[in-house]
Amino acid sequence: MPRSTRDERGWFHQFIPFIALLLAACSAEQPGPTDRPDENPQYLSDWNMFAVEDGVLTLSEGVTPYDLATPLFSDYALKLRTVWTPGGAPARYDPDDAFGFPVGTVVTKTFFYPMATQEWTGAVTYGAEHTVENGAMALDGYRLIETRVLVRREGGWTALPYVWNDDQSQATLKRAGAIMPLTLFRPDGRGEDFAYLVPDANQCAACHASDARTKKIKLLGLKARHLNKASTFDPPFNQLEGWMASGLIEGDIGDAALIPQNADWSDETASLEARARAYLDVNCSHCHNPNGPADTSGLDLEPGASGPAMGACKSPIAAGSGAGGRRYGIAPGAPDQSILVFRMETDDPGAMMPELGRAVAHEEGVALIAAWIAAMKGDCG
Amino acid sequence: MRRFMIIAGALALTACGQDAETQTAYASYQETLAIELIDAEPGDVIEIPEGVYAFDRSLSLTVDGVTIKGAGMDKTVLSFKDQIAGAEGLLVTASDFTIEDLAIEDTKGDALKIAQAENIVIRRVRTEWTGGPKTSNGAYGIYPVQVKNLLMEENVAIGASDAGLYVGQSQNVVLRHNRAEKNVAGIEIENTFDADVYGNVATDNTGGILVFNMPNLKQPGARTRVFDNDVIDNNRGNFGHEGTPVATIPAGSGIVVNSNDQVEIFDNRIAGHRTVNIIISSVYSSGLSQKGMSEDFDPYPEGIYIYSNAFDGGGKNPDAVDLQALRIAMFGPLGALPDILWDGFVDPEKLEDGILPDALRLCVQNGDAKVINVDAPNEFNAPRVADGDHDCAHDKLPPVRLTGALEMFNE
Numbered sequence: 001m002p003r004s005t006r007d008e009r010g011w012f013h014q015f016i017p018f019i020a021l022l023l024a025a026c027s028a029e030q031p032g033p034t035d036r037p038d039e040n041p042q043y044l045s046d047w048n049m050f051a052v053e054d055g056v057l058t059l060s061e062g063v064t065p066y067d068l069a070t071p072l073f074s075d076y077a078l079k080l081r082t083v084w085t086p087g088g089a090p091a092r093y094d095p096d097d098a099f100g101f102p103v104g105t106v107v108t109k110t111f112f113y114p115m116a117t118q119e120w121t122g123a124v125t126y127g128a129e130h131t132v133e134n135g136a137m138a139l140d141g142y143r144l145i146e147t148r149v150l151v152r153r154e155g156g157w158t159a160l161p162y163v164w165n166d167d168q169s170q171a172t173l174k175r176a177g178a179i180m181p182l183t184l185f186r187p188d189g190r191g192e193d194f195a196y197l198v199p200d201a202n203q204c205a206a207c208h209a210s211d212a213r214t215k216k217i218k219l220l221g222l223k224a225r226h227l228n229k230a231s232t233f234d235p236p237f238n239q240l241e242g243w244m245a246s247g248l249i250e251g252d253i254g255d256a257a258l259i260p261q262n263a264d265w266s267d268e269t270a271s272l273e274a275r276a277r278a279y280l281d282v283n284c285s286h287c288h289n290p291n292g293p294a295d296t297s298g299l300d301l302e303p304g305a306s307g308p309a310m311g312a313c314k315s316p317i318a319a320g321s322g323a324g325g326r327r328y329g330i331a332p333g334a335p336d337q338s339i340l341v342f343r344m345e346t347d348d349p350g351a352m353m354p355e356l357g358r359a360v361a362h363e364e365g366v367a368l369i370a371a372w373i374a375a376m377k378g379d380c381g
Numbered sequence: 382m383r384r385f386m387i388i389a390g391a392l393a394l395t396a397c398g399q400d401a402e403t404q405t406a407y408a409s410y411q412e413t414l415a416i417e418l419i420d421a422e423p424g425d426v427i428e429i430p431e432g433v434y435a436f437d438r439s440l441s442l443t444v445d446g447v448t449i450k451g452a453g454m455d456k457t458v459l460s461f462k463d464q465i466a467g468a469e470g471l472l473v474t475a476s477d478f479t480i481e482d483l484a485i486e487d488t489k490g491d492a493l494k495i496a497q498a499e500n501i502v503i504r505r506v507r508t509e510w511t512g513g514p515k516t517s518n519g520a521y522g523i524y525p526v527q528v529k530n531l532l533m534e535e536n537v538a539i540g541a542s543d544a545g546l547y548v549g550q551s552q553n554v555v556l557r558h559n560r561a562e563k564n565v566a567g568i569e570i571e572n573t574f575d576a577d578v579y580g581n582v583a584t585d586n587t588g589g590i591l592v593f594n595m596p597n598l599k600q601p602g603a604r605t606r607v608f609d610n611d612v613i614d615n616n617r618g619n620f621g622h623e624g625t626p627v628a629t630i631p632a633g634s635g636i637v638v639n640s641n642d643q644v645e646i647f648d649n650r651i652a653g654h655r656t657v658n659i660i661i662s663s664v665y666s667s668g669l670s671q672k673g674m675s676e677d678f679d680p681y682p683e684g685i686y687i688y689s690n691a692f693d694g695g696g697k698n699p700d701a702v703d704l705q706a707l708r709i710a711m712f713g714p715l716g717a718l719p720d721i722l723w724d725g726f727v728d729p730e731k732l733e734d735g736i737l738p739d740a741l742r743l744c745v746q747n748g749d750a751k752v753i754n755v756d757a758p759n760e761f762n763a764p765r766v767a768d769g770d771h772d773c774a775h776d777k778l779p780p781v782r783l784t785g786a787l788e789m790f791n792e
Contacts, residue, residue: 212527323622
């Protein structure tokens with residue numbers, strides 16, 4: 001991936017888009033973002049992170065959009081991610097763990113789809129990325145499904161799911177979650193009905209309490225290795241260095257060349273190994289890490305794991321139907337004998353991985369992991 | 382409770398803006414209970430009245446100190462027959478938790494999973510797949526894993542495609558007066574330290590009671606006492622998922638110890654198992670890849686002590702080609718395998734002058750019950766009935782004492 005940070009045009013250029021964003025936000029004349037320390041507001045708009053009006057989503061002042069080198073797969077939903085800190089206070093940089101954001105920080109992730117039909121019928125599709133430009137995003141042809149809010153309070157992070165209404169004007173708190181019947185049309189025309197799951201507030205923790213010893217909700221995407229990429233929002237600058245320049249993060253970032261960096265899973269110029277490990281990291285390692293909720297399985301899918309811990313020739317522990325009749329997590333050279341691939345392909349709730357947040361197979365992700373396993377040498381004896 | 386009613390009311394009002402289909406999907410007791418679990422505070426008792434309640438997605442609890450109580454395992458039924466999301470029925474990741482007097486039926490995955498917690502009581506809970514034993518049933522009925530200080534009593538588990546009652550990677554466990562039937566494994570204790578398994582009935586499973594150690598986990602296991610259980614006629618054909626460890630259990634296995642250490646089996650009534658009443662084996666007999674094991678894993682069952690059990694029948698028709706051939710060769714077409722079968726794997730590095738030290742031996746003091754060493758390490762070349770090899774005794778393990786708030790439940 002090209003790293004285009006301190007190029008000859010200098011730092012000044014990085015600030016132009018921020019100014020543009022600032023101007024765009026001011027013209028909308030909304031109240032500023034707020035962290036709502038004492039209550040869980042009923043409506044998403046109460047947070048004032050962005051406004052939806054006349055088919056346009058407009059970010060509020062000081063709200064920063066971001067994206068990840070390789071994102072979590074969520075039934076092909078597109079995602080708009082934002083972060084806001086009170087008074088623009090900085091987060092503490094960390095090379096490995098999530099950045100240390102100050103109390104009052106609000107992170108949002110909005111899930112939306114391109115509609116497969118002119119009028120809304122529940123039919124969705126997927127294809128090109130679509131996101132904010134200069135702080136605003138046109139919603140024509142898109143359907144907002146839900147927005148998940150993480151707010152950093154004195155006691156830690158709180159997770160709150162909001163579900164968008166029929167006329168797309170407002171999202172309402174649904175702490176019990178929801179299931180939405182949708183139909184996915186793949187680009188080649190195949191259609192399949194599926195049940196889109198909005199997690200309940202406890203299920204948010206099923207992924208975000210990634211350390212099962214503390215059970216505290218943590219940020220997953222806001223880590224150096226996911227954010228260290230060319231900025232989508234301020235091209236051609238590096239997203240992390242842009243944040244450093246804008247003051248959103250502070251701390252010793254060290255040698256920029258040594259900042260951890262995950263590959264873009266879809267970047268065919270990157271190595272198969274780097275793409276597959278980035279994919280497994282973001283989709284699996286929040287549970288499958290040495291202290292995660294899935295350490296009960298003995299399977300570790302963080303970028304540094306190897307051998308049986310990563311699944312090579314490893315027998316399942318408590319997989320049940322998740323074994324899919326296969327003996328090993330990874331059978332080197334044989335994706336069709338590897339439990340990892342089966343669990344990604346199946347849509348049986350009792351067998352599939354991840355356990356939550358996926359109802360359809362990510363065919364392109366399955367193909368990547370299968371190719372990675374196919375290229376492995378050796379056997380299980 | 383009042384706090385909860387207000388929230389439910391607000392949700393009901395705001396739901397009016399949703400399309401009708403979405404609304405019916407979650408306008409039910411499902412949402413009521415989900416919110417009650419989310420809003421629970423330590424000390425809360427969530428009572429679920431008599432009735433059958435349908436859920437289409439899994440429930441979870443993350444708050445310590447909560448009790449969930451139904452009106453009885455045949456009266457309060459949480460049915461997941463139409464489940465479309467979630468890997469279990471109820472997932473609890475909280476300590477000081479008690480659940481009693483209800484049933485969880487027909488989950489897509491595990492029925493009740495309790496993970497990474499302390500001080501847990503599971504009492505008079507029934508987990509069942511009502512369509513009978515099938516491979517498509519969920520894996521585990523009641524599934525505590527990484528739990529410290531655990532009491533499971535008077536539960537009933539039926540139809541699990543792995544284990545009905547399964548305790549994994551736990552410590553200080555009492556599992557008593559439960560009933561497990563029509564599962565692949567009736568009761569399974571895995572990678573667990575200090576478990577007392579007594580007064581249970583395991584019948585009509587593929588294997589009755591299993592005490593296993595699996596590789597690649599954070600802790601091995603040792604010190605399980607299996608006593609005063611009725612382990613009867615566990616001859617059900619194995620319907621486990623190929624690839625899972627229990628899928629290798631031959632139908633008609635009474636009690637199986639695999640790679641676990643210091644297991645004491647006594648005063649049980651063990652009868653009618655077509656393969657054999659007790660199997661002591663190494664993970665090498667389970668067909669696992671040695672390349673897929675963490676290097677520090679100890680695959681040998683050591684310090685096993687079997688005494689004073691009442692055996693009846695068994696061993697007449699083993700569900701394994703090698704064992705069937707061996708039975709006929711050694712005992713004739715109408716003969717039976719002895720009550721206790723050992724696969725014969727010993728750790729070569731622990732031998733002293735070619736002999737296993739006393740503390741690691743398989744010891745049997747069980748009247749006229751015989752032990753057969755099938756010589757699995759040498760492809761069953763020299764199987765032998767060798768009681769003299771096992772005429773030894775180990776120090777008896779102390780009873781498991783529940784601690785803290787569970788101390789009052791010690792018998």
